[in-house]
Amino acid sequence: MANAADGQRDAREQQANSKTPLLQRNRHDAEHGNATTTGDAASQSSGNEWESDEVNNPQNWKRWYKWTLVILVSFIEFLTTMPNFMYAPNLTDAEEDLNTTNDTLATFSLTIYILGFALGPLLFGPLTEVYGRAPVYRLCLVAFLCMTLGCGLAQNIEMLVAFRFLAGSFGAAPVAIGGAVVGDLFVVEERGRAMSIYQAGQIISAVVGPPIGGLIGAYLVWRWVFWIVCILAALALICCVFILRETHHQTLQRKLGSKGGPGEDAAGGLASVLKDALMRPVQMLVRSPVVFAGCILIFVVIGLLNVFLTELSRTVQQVYHVSSGQSGTMYLGLALGFVAASVLFGLTNDRIMAALTKRHGGETEPEFRLPATIAAMPIVVIGTLWYGWTLERRNSWIVPIIGSGVAGLGITTVQLSVTTYMIDSFDTFSASALAAVTMARSVGGAILPLAGPPLFKALGQGWGNTILAGLAALCSVLPVLMYIFGSRWRAMFSSEDLMN
Secondary structure, eight states, rough: OOOHHHHHHHHHHHHHTTTTTTHHHHHHHHHTTOOOOOHHHHHHEEEEEEOTTTSSSSSSEEEEEEHHHHHHHHHHHHHHHHHHHHHGHHHHHHHTTOOOOOHEEEHHHHHHHHHHHHHHHHHHHHHHHOOOHHHHHHHHHHHHHHHHHHTOOOOOOOHHHHHHHHHHHHHHHHHHHHHHHHHHOOOGHHHHHHHHHHTHHHHHHHHHHHHHHHHHHHHHHHHHHHHHHHHHHHHHHHHHHTOOOOOOOOHHHHHSSOOTTTTTTTTTTHHHHHHHHHHHHHHHHOOOHHHHHHHHHHHHHHHHHHHHHHHHHHHHHHOOOOOOOHHHHGHHHHHHHHHHHHHHHHHHHHHHHHHHHTTTOOOOOOOGTTTHHHHHHHHHHHHHHHHHHHHHOOTTHHHHHHHHHHHHHHHHHHHHHHHHHHHHHHHHHHHHHHHHHHHHHHHHHHHHHHHHHHHHHHHHHHHHHHHHHHHHHHHTTHHHHHHHHHHHHHHOOOHHHHHO
16 A cells, blocks of 8 residues: 555656756755756756766866867857958948949848858757767858858859858857857856856957958958958867867767767667757747747847848948948947946846845746846837937937947847856757747848838838837837746746657
């Protein structure tokens, strides 16, 4: 009788655990003397069973080497995101040199790179969960270098658009993989600061890209945008070959012999594993409420960012009658907003998470990353309105630049917060979650700027940006809902579901 009762109790607990979020189960284990750290439990939930002192566990590597890898992947993201920032001030020069008068097609030569970012992560992000991070990084860097070379050699606008799309597709891989590498290297309590430093690569590209692009337009030709990126890509490839070690936990365990090769245990073998991996980002987008909500947020804020990028140079040249070289400095407002957001997020996010954990009796949830997003969305709205109406009224050039900086502060905070939240929520499958987010980011970055020229032509900068700010205001409710219901939403579709 006692054995039967114990069996029934075990069955009830197993059924309850299957419907209970991971971090809540950690607390249950701790109460019954089976405590694990948040990082350990997250790893175990996704098949990353390491001994606590295992030297091959990337989270136990020497700190100087972990931070070296963070700087490396940050540099790689810097060089793959910088082409758009450098090319934006030269858009008019490229349009004239390639003999096209179609403003929409010329704008597309900028935004098509972002559209390529939507395709690449869907392929390369999941592949890192099968073959590991390092080989995919190296392959994509080689292809990115070749496609960027093609951009510099383009003889017409159609050729430039095609190579820009391919360069974006391969350049997107580091954007989707880099955050997952940070998740591999650091436990939950350290990821906020690590993510802010990793994202510094993208932020620095926004700081130096437009001014460098403006100087290229003033003293060289626009093709030098791509020659410079090719040189940096070659340097990054060399560093990637000699410095980057594999960080994906399951791949390392296979290499150490604790697990078989990819697909060895799967019913359909390697083909089945690859099929499941490639479908995983779309599956997460469709079935996971938190991924879907996060993707909507990123779609809107990055779309707004790329409206600024595509319209700012052209608009300030028309309104303030400056050269393409001078217009590059107009991006410094956005760039300073990016820097401020990165510094503030790095200094505060882990502390906010620790404070909320203490307030909830030691209970840690990924949703504790989201107060930053809740605060940042109204900042995006204010900055967009500020920028649009001061341009409409022809205020001094510095006033709309400050407004763009306020918007940049909010946009970057949202991106950092949502990205870190996805890594905390999905652990070993974080590359697939980030692939879905990167796809949303890329589609928004490609589509919304195409609406910019007709929107501003019909309504002007004031009302045109008001419509965009209204879109951001509507989305402000999403992080609040994610904070309140995120734990339940994650339980509906978790890492365990992806493994089964």
